Amino acid sequence: MTLTVNTAAALALGDDALVLSHRLGEWAGHAPVLEEEVALANIALDLLGQARVLLSMAGDEDELAYLREERAFRNLQLVEQPNGDFAHTIARQLYFSTYQRLLYAHLASGDGEFAPLAAKAVKEVAYHQDHAEQWTLRLGDGTDESRARMNVAVQALWRFTGEMFQPLDGVDVDWDAMQTAWLESVGDVLRRATLTVPEGPRTGAWTAGAGRQGLHTESFGRMLAEMQHLHRSHPGASW
Amino acid sequence: MTAVTAGTAETTGAPGVSDAAVAAEQAAYEAVFDAAVAADERIEPRDWMPEAYRASLVRQIAQHAHSEIIGMQPEANWITRAPSLRRKAILMAKVQDEAGHGLYLYSAAETLGTSRDELLDKLHSGRQKYSSIFNYPTLTWADVGAIGWLVDGAAITNQVPLCRCSYGPYARAMVRVCKEESFHQRQGYEALLALSRGTEAQHAMAQDAVDRWWWPSLMMFGPPDDESTHTAQAMAWKIKRHSNDELRQRFVDIAVPQAEALGLTLPDPDLRWNEERGHYDFGAIDWDEFWDVLKGNGPCNEQRLSRRRQAHEDGAWVREAAAAHAQKHRVDKHHAEQHQHTGKHGEAQA
Numbered sequence: 137m138t139l140t141v142n143t144a145a146a147l148a149l150g151d152d153a154l155v156l157s158h159r160l161g162e163w164a165g166h167a168p169v170l171e172e173e174v175a176l177a178n179i180a181l182d183l184l185g186q187a188r189v190l191l192s193m194a195g196d197e198d199e200l201a202y203l204r205e206e207r208a209f210r211n212l213q214l215v216e217q218p219n220g221d222f223a224h225t226i227a228r229q230l231y232f233s234t235y236q237r238l239l240y241a242h243l244a245s246g247d248g249e250f251a252p253l254a255a256k257a258v259k260e261v262a263y264h265q266d267h268a269e270q271w272t273l274r275l276g277d278g279t280d281e282s283r284a285r286m287n288v289a290v291q292a293l294w295r296f297t298g299e300m301f302q303p304l305d306g307v308d309v310d311w312d313a314m315q316t317a318w319l320e321s322v323g324d325v326l327r328r329a330t331l332t333v334p335e336g337p338r339t340g341a342w343t344a345g346a347g348r349q350g351l352h353t354e355s356f357g358r359m360l361a362e363m364q365h366l367h368r369s370h371p372g373a374s375w
Numbered sequence: 376m377t378a379v380t381a382g383t384a385e386t387t388g389a390p391g392v393s394d395a396a397v398a399a400e401q402a403a404y405e406a407v408f409d410a411a412v413a414a415d416e417r418i419e420p421r422d423w424m425p426e427a428y429r430a431s432l433v434r435q436i437a438q439h440a441h442s443e444i445i446g447m448q449p450e451a452n453w454i455t456r457a458p459s460l461r462r463k464a465i466l467m468a469k470v471q472d473e474a475g476h477g478l479y480l481y482s483a484a485e486t487l488g489t490s491r492d493e494l495l496d497k498l499h500s501g502r503q504k505y506s507s508i509f510n511y512p513t514l515t516w517a518d519v520g521a522i523g524w525l526v527d528g529a530a531i532t533n534q535v536p537l538c539r540c541s542y543g544p545y546a547r548a549m550v551r552v553c554k555e556e557s558f559h560q561r562q563g564y565e566a567l568l569a570l571s572r573g574t575e576a577q578h579a580m581a582q583d584a585v586d587r588w589w590w591p592s593l594m595m596f597g598p599p600d601d602e603s604t605h606t607a608q609a610m611a612w613k614i615k616r617h618s619n620d621e622l623r624q625r626f627v628d629i630a631v632p633q634a635e636a637l638g639l640t641l642p643d644p645d646l647r648w649n650e651e652r653g654h655y656d657f658g659a660i661d662w663d664e665f666w667d668v669l670k671g672n673g674p675c676n677e678q679r680l681s682r683r684r685q686a687h688e689d690g691a692w693v694r695e696a697a698a699a700h701a702q703k704h705r706v707d708k709h710h711a712e713q714h715q716h717t718g719k720h721g722e723a724q725a
Contacts, residue, residue: 154460161463164451164470165682168690169697170478170491173447177471184464191460198459222693277703278696285692366458366516373574375459375516375566 142249143194144210145306148348149250150190151211154201155356156232157183158363159219168222175267179229182260189253202367206350206357213347214296216356220289223275223282227289229268234321235300237261238314239307248308269325276329283330290326291334298338302345412613417543420486428612431605432542433487434503435614437494440480441505443473444498445679449513450522458516465562466519472555479551483544499684507665508595510673517570517577517584523563524637525585525592525630531556532626533596536616545614564633571638578638585634586642593657594665596623602662627655 160180167173191197214232219225240261243254275286301315326333346352367375404423411418418424447470454470457463481491497503508526513519534556537549570581597603597619609615617625627646634641645658667673 158455161454161467164454164467165447166686166689168686168693170444170474170481172690172693173474174471174478177467177474181464181467181471184460184467188460188464201460202458222690274697274700275693278700279692281692282696282699362455366456370458370574370576373458373577375462375569375573 142306145250145304146190146193147200148210148304149307150187150194150200151209152215152232152236153183153190154187155209155211155359156215156228157181157187158359159215159217159228160225162219163225172222176225179264179267182257182264186253186257186260193249193253198367202364206352206360208350209352209356209360210348210350211352212296212299213353214293214299216347216352216359217293217296218355220292221285222271223285223289224292226268226271226275227286227293229264230272230290230322230325231293231297231300233261233265233268234318234325235297235314237265238317238321239309242309242314243307246308250307272325272331273329276326276331286329287331290331291336294334294336295338299345299347302348304348412541415539415541415613417546418541419543427608428614429487431609431612432545432614433484433489435605435609436480436484436487436545437489437497437503438505440477440484440494441498441503442509443477443480445505445509445683447473448679448682449509449511449675450519452513453516453519456516457519462519462566465566469523469559469562472559476552476555479548483548486544495687499680499687501671501680504669505679506595507668507673508591509679510668510675511588511591512675514587515580515584517567517580518588520563520566520570520581521584521588523559524567524633525563525588526595527556527560527563528630528633529592529595529626531560532622532629536622537614539613539616541613564637567639568637581637582639585639589642590660590664593623593627593660594668596620596626598662598665599660624654627657631655 157180160176160183163176163180164173167176187201188197191200194200212232214228217224217228237258240254240258243250244258245251272286275282277283297318300318301311303309303311323333405425408418408422408424408428411422418428450466450473451470454463454466457466481494484494485491494503498505508529513522531553534549534553538546538553540546540549567581567585570577572578597606600606600618600620603619606615606618610618631641631646643658645656647656649656668676671677
């Protein structure tokens, strides 16, 4: 498949939303409290809605979601990371929603092809970020156990955060400025939550930008196997 | 207190008089309650109600809430495998709604003087039940459609009359729940229709699911009328409006033409229209299976309850963190308000 520049960008952003939505969907029936069953499913649905719009800009949403193999997916390695405990899920949400909000706020203010989607999505993402922040504060500044778990989580996922600021062809953003704003925002939340702001490398499991090149972490293939199995078992069927 | 004691009290004095007064007051309350129920008025949380009415409602509403929560599991089982993004979105929204229904219903139960924690504890320890239907496994994607059509269909048949239940908070919760359930039911039907009209393999998948879910759905209406222990009292109190068998018949009458429209058959050789009764006759339900599942021996009882307990236990540290944070925050807020107060006071003095 030869991609035009904006198709590639639509795929990258669409894959981020699709994959994170899937991970959040795995929480259904397992959340620590009923209100979180509602909240996590709600965020998953928002992201799936974004994914469907973005993938449809790049082609047929189901063909793209269900018939590409691991090496053809363009999502960030961050969003494919397993849910882990609730702290890991929240840390992943904090990192990603902060990024997504900065990016969509910028895209919404322009007149590019992503502007209409971003204008709608930025409202959803503001809610996601607020949810992640509130939980980061509760877990960080909660009990000794929750602080310890949250510190482990923010540390463990930190190395996947550099990838978000690798320039994406077709998306006109000052990536360095966005990275600075992200570091400030996330650092501020972590400090308010009495957590340690990680200092390690942020280059991902391979190199920064690896997920965008179709180089993923090992759990991702298994996730796709589950997601795609039924669709692939009935070629050409409609549902 | 007996009438004799009350009679004695009228003539002999102080301590007995209060007994008589209590009895008379009790009778007066009872009369007001009975009149309200007879007049189809709503009983509200602050109204007096017989203890047995309260206990019966707590039992029923709790069981209903638990069913929403346990009922998330068989469907959530397919979220990660849904075959198209549209179906995945529909299923996620549905499971989310179920959690929301659980929340409404626990709130309704709490108006009767219990708490969600207490009820969840009873669910986890097996002292309160949930609908027997959720002890059956979802083995194929078509089960998601069959649950939407049959299980939600049966639930709606049960719940629509509950919108007129004598207890206000429960009736109002049912209005909201039924609106969303009807939507889910239509989506389930539509998902099955797509399968039925799809490839041969899809059609077979749909038929197999309907074959497996039909009888358990009929069991959702509960035991036959002559074996239902709660029905007579619940109907007298206008908690229930129709008997189990009446509702079951209503459901069969609605489902048969829908199955025909779907192009699927129902697994009952005795199912046929009875001109004389103006209803469908249907075959005998396997009540042994029903009681067995209710006793905890169904295919998924153990798994459903373990999963629920596990989620609760795994989440304990999160709930503790939220409580600890709220406690600290409350103190902070209190201080902030005091400072603000002092500040204003200071300004006023200056």
